[in-house]
Amino acid sequence: MITRKMTIIAQDPSIKDSKGKILRSRVDIPYEKLGPGPRGFRVHIVDYDSSQQVLYRPLDHKHYANQDKDPFENVPDDKLLQDPGFHAQNVYAIIMRLLSRFEAALGRRISWGFGFHQLHATPHAFAEANAYYSEDAQGLFFGYFPVTKGEIVYTCLSHDIIAHETTHALLDGLRDTYTVPSGPDQAGFHEGFSDVVALLSVFGLSDVVKALLSRKQPESNYIQKNELQVEALRKSVLLGLAEQFGKEISRHRADCLRRAVVRKPRIDAQQIHDFEESHIRGEILSAAVLNSFIQVWRKRLESWLPNEGKAVAVDRVVEDGCDAANHLLTMCIRALDYCPVVDITFDDFLSALLTADFELLPDDGKYKYREELRKEFKLWGIEPASGTKTQFQKGEVPELGIWKKPSGESEKPLDYECVHRESLQQDKNEVFRFLWENRESLKIFENAYTWVISLRPCMRLAPDGFALKETVAEYRQTLDIQAGQLRSVCKDMEKPKGMPDSTQIRLNGGGVLVFDDFGHLKYHIHSRIDDPDRQNKRLEYLWRNRIIDSKKRYGFSDGSPEGQRFARMHLRRDRRIEPKEEWEDE
Amino acid sequence: MSNNKRNKSIQQKKPEQVKITMYDVGFGDCFLLTFSYAGGEKRHVLIDCGSSSEKKEHMTKVVDQLFKDSEGSVDAIVVTHRHKDHLSAFGLKGPGEKLGKLNPKIVIQPWTEHPEAKEEDLKPPTVFTGAVRHLKSPSAAQEFANYLVNYSDKILAAAGSRTLSQITRLASLDIENKEAILQLNKMCKKHAYVYNGSKSGLEKLLPGVRVSVLGPPTLAQTETIRSQTQRHKEEFWELFNRLAAKSESNLATAKGKSELFPRAQADPVAKSPSYVKWLIRKLDSAQLQNVQRIVRELDKALNNTSIILLFEIGDKALLFPGDAQLENWQYALEDQNLQKRLSKVEVYKVGHHGSTNATPRKKLWDLFKYRNTKKPRLISLLSTRKGHHSEVPRESLVNTLNSETELHSTEKFGRKLSEDYEIRI
Numbered sequence A: 001m002i003t004r005k006m007t008i009i010a011q012d013p014s015i016k017d018s019k020g021k022i023l024r025s026r027v028d029i030p031y032e033k034l035g036p037g038p039r040g041f042r043v044h045i046v047d048y049d050s051s052q053q054v055l056y057r058p059l060d061h062k063h064y065a066n067q068d069k070d071p072f073e074n075v076p077d078d079k080l081l082q083d084p085g086f087h088a089q090n091v092y093a094i095i096m097r098l099l100s101r102f103e104a105a106l107g108r109r110i111s112w113g114f115g116f117h118q119l120h121a122t123p124h125a126f127a128e129a130n131a132y133y134s135e136d137a138q139g140l141f142f143g144y145f146p147v148t149k150g151e152i153v154y155t156c157l158s159h160d161i162i163a164h165e166t167t168h169a170l171l172d173g174l175r176d177t178y179t180v181p182s183g184p185d186q187a188g189f190h191e192g193f194s195d196v197v198a199l200l201s202v203f204g205l206s207d208v209v210k211a212l213l214s215r216k217q218p219e220s221n222y223i224q225k226n227e228l229q230v231e232a233l234r235k236s237v238l239l240g241l242a243e244q245f246g247k248e249i250s251r252h253r254a255d256c257l258r259r260a261v262v263r264k265p266r267i268d269a270q271q272i273h274d275f276e277e278s279h280i281r282g283e284i285l286s287a288a289v290l291n292s293f294i295q296v297w298r299k300r301l302e303s304w305l306p307n308e309g310k311a312v313a314v315d316r317v318v319e320d321g322c323d324a325a326n327h328l329l330t331m332c333i334r335a336l337d338y339c340p341v342v343d344i345t346f347d348d349f350l351s352a353l354l355t356a357d358f359e360l361l362p363d364d365g366k367y368k369y370r371e372e373l374r375k376e377f378k379l380w381g382i383e384p385a386s387g388t389k390t391q392f393q394k395g396e397v398p399e400l401g402i403w404k405k406p407s408g409e410s411e412k413p414l415d416y417e418c419v420h421r422e423s424l425q426q427d428k429n430e431v432f433r434f435l436w437e438n439r440e441s442l443k444i445f446e447n448a449y450t451w452v453i454s455l456r457p458c459m460r461l462a463p464d465g466f467a468l469k470e471t472v473a474e475y476r477q478t479l480d481i482q483a484g485q486l487r488s489v490c491k492d493m494e495k496p497k498g499m500p501d502s503t504q505i506r507l508n509g510g511g512v513l514v515f516d517d518f519g520h521l522k523y524h525i526h527s528r529i530d531d532p533d534r535q536n537k538r539l540e541y542l543w544r545n546r547i548i549d550s551k552k553r554y555g556f557s558d559g560s561p562e563g564q565r566f567a568r569m570h571l572r573r574d575r576r577i578e579p580k581e582e583w584e585d586e
Numbered sequence B: 001m002s003n004n005k006r007n008k009s010i011q012q013k014k015p016e017q018v019k020i021t022m023y024d025v026g027f028g029d030c031f032l033l034t035f036s037y038a039g040g041e042k043r044h045v046l047i048d049c050g051s052s053s054e055k056k057e058h059m060t061k062v063v064d065q066l067f068k069d070s071e072g073s074v075d076a077i078v079v080t081h082r083h084k085d086h087l088s089a090f091g092l093k094g095p096g097e098k099l100g101k102l103n104p105k106i107v108i109q110p111w112t113e114h115p116e117a118k119e120e121d122l123k124p125p126t127v128f129t130g131a132v133r134h135l136k137s138p139s140a141a142q143e144f145a146n147y148l149v150n151y152s153d154k155i156l157a158a159a160g161s162r163t164l165s166q167i168t169r170l171a172s173l174d175i176e177n178k179e180a181i182l183q184l185n186k187m188c189k190k191h192a193y194v195y196n197g198s199k200s201g202l203e204k205l206l207p208g209v210r211v212s213v214l215g216p217p218t219l220a221q222t223e224t225i226r227s228q229t230q231r232h233k234e235e236f237w238e239l240f241n242r243l244a245a246k247s248e249s250n251l252a253t254a255k256g257k258s259e260l261f262p263r264a265q266a267d268p269v270a271k272s273p274s275y276v277k278w279l280i281r282k283l284d285s286a287q288l289q290n291v292q293r294i295v296r297e298l299d300k301a302l303n304n305t306s307i308i309l310l311f312e313i314g315d316k317a318l319l320f321p322g323d324a325q326l327e328n329w330q331y332a333l334e335d336q337n338l339q340k341r342l343s344k345v346e347v348y349k350v351g352h353h354g355s356t357n358a359t360p361r362k363k364l365w366d367l368f369k370y371r372n373t374k375k376p377r378l379i380s381l382l383s384t385r386k387g388h389h390s391e392v393p394r395e396s397l398v399n400t401l402n403s404e405t406e407l408h409s410t411e412k413f414g415r416k417l418s419e420d421y422e423i424r425i
């Protein structure tokens, strides 16, 4: 892939290097012929400020002597901050970098949630301390706000905020069902996952990690060995970043990171009422992944740290940290292809993480990424959804927590005679035929509306160059019924106590089918629509929290106006809703 | 009998009757409480006097009537919170001056109105005694509201005329109300700034009546309100204020020129390509939705500074919660002992003109034991006007009030200016 280098602000303008200058990074992004904006094949920056109704002239790389060169490489700090063109490049480069990160990890092109090719991004969208993804405007909006007299904070200059919002847009493209009302985990997943991706992508930048590690001795190329213990790393790197986050610009983000590190894990977290609030729930996910990151980093260091001497070269320590962050980031992104189509739980995500990594690296290696993840998630009471026992057929490598093979699901063997193997990798109709013919073996509920939503051939690369070819197909099921009819779906399905029989409900289901290179089904990650356990829990949660759409139906949408789903998600942070206290008009 | 002696004797007495007068002020509140003691002694408490729907002419009539009903003097004035529909009459030339002649012995306001209370204060300042009373400088919220009232049509490109008038109406509740506050300040020397658990300031004035302040909580008492104010600071912030300081002509020239990047070049929107125009329309409407959300939240935040008063005389209880919404109520309702006392409420001033979340359904409404009973039967007093606040009054609440209580609503007054409700003790 041909790339070009672009200057970005490494984290945000408040993080300085040893000479007191804004810490920058020059990142590689895919080369393309940019139009004014920049406007590329996946991202289009439009710098319109709706609070002042000003449309800034777009940055045009063609105006520079060498249009493929980074125009901001040698521009001093104050000029950088005052140039909206640089703000535009910063946003463009960080979004593109993350998009290519996702595409590399998943081994294929991916789409934005709104179905078109170019994502809009607006660096100075409005005068408000908010930034969000709007699927209605097919774009990311970044606000700005003053903190003290004259000093203005730009959310579009915070790496972590841009990465976080971009992740919402990417995740929405991969799983648009994850904003449908489900349970506390799904509500927290969008936030938690976006945080994890944003933070790991910041920790993947060596400039940032080095600056954090060298805070005590900015000029030195060495670091004391006692500063490389697990606790010391947590303090200097995780808490260090939280401390350094611009005071205002990323206050929420800093708090979230700090809490994720400081909060004591508890095995019963998921049963506790407080943890039901989506942001707090999401922080469990960040806590588990970030602590795994530190543990793995430490393991990597142990493999070479010499017994003698007190100090070691800081660059090598940094390199290990960035490698660990990058590997975990790849795992997290890749896991999405192994996540259930609807109603995700953190248990599911853990199994998906383990499976994604296992497929490429059957041996957990000497740094034990998967073992650390299992350990850290378990501290929060999160166990792999596939079960806590290894149940494998003879001859296979057993490993705890990865998804079970489909043959374990049913006594009946799958029928491949009905389909053409080759079309199965290219044609949704063929996939549907496979589902239909095998509905009994795959235990697919017949009386629901069923359709194949996507079919994606992928080529994933392991660090050692090994390539894994897979085809991932996803199908969905919906069933709209009245509460009184739930028993007709499954005799153990129950409506929540007090819910009238006539209440309109939508049940969701579906599955992910992962085929190997030969068209054989490797995994069927199935969310059965007739699973009484999952559905009862979900309905109870929706009923208790009165999550309804504008027609007072349960399970359709959460009633947010078009384009404001994500805007509200961020603001809901502080709010404890007690919906049962309100007077609703029928 | 000398005045002094009479006062002494009344100190040991309990009122024999309470009369509540509800005035029709359209969308707003105005209540006069008259406590009658044996021997003909009376004590008057005025709770709020304002309207957002009625003009000065109507308010003049209301105040004239009020003046008669109170025989030209009241013992205390309670202003539950700083919304226009609760204090506008005090700021009107004419009615305001007449109200000033009522000669109250004390003016009672929520602690957040303390002239020395700062936005970040956790607790009210220790009681204010200074003879010179300063006007609090307007908060960012008020400036934002002022700004919207004056300029919303210029900054909200995407707003239709209906949306604009909704925004302006809501924002105009929250404006500074400077004249009214000035008038309240100079009305009398004694002021009380109250909060959950504090003295009400009515102790000596209403013998035989236990008056409890249930709200607002202080920020130290509840984190809920704190996080709200924190967030608001971030959201509507000072840039709007800076813009607000500009004159209209300035605003016009500012269009198309950046305040953020004075040296940056701007392009005319009209000449931009259609796909850019499409996005600009989306952005303008996103900005509009954000402003609408902020205005709603500001309205709610101020409602949550409302004083909630519980009057208890023997085993009769009267509840006046102003516009307190759920977040304000929450702290008080944790107290189990209070729950018992609230169950005896016989007169309920319906919170916030009958909105959806000012009468907590499970935590408050379900406590009242005189719902659905014959004698005594809960009397609910609803001062409201349809169409002045989104979905107020709430239909399902009004229906319930109608079927389970003796409901009196100003919407049913017709040409009457006020109604009296008498409670024998």
Ligand SMILES: [Zn+2]
Pocket (backbone or CB within 6 Å): A164, A168, A190, A191, A194, A570
């Ligand atoms: Zn988010």
Ligand SMILES: [Zn+2]
Pocket (backbone or CB within 6 Å): B028, B029, B083, B085, B086, B323, B352, B353
């Ligand atoms: Zn009101």
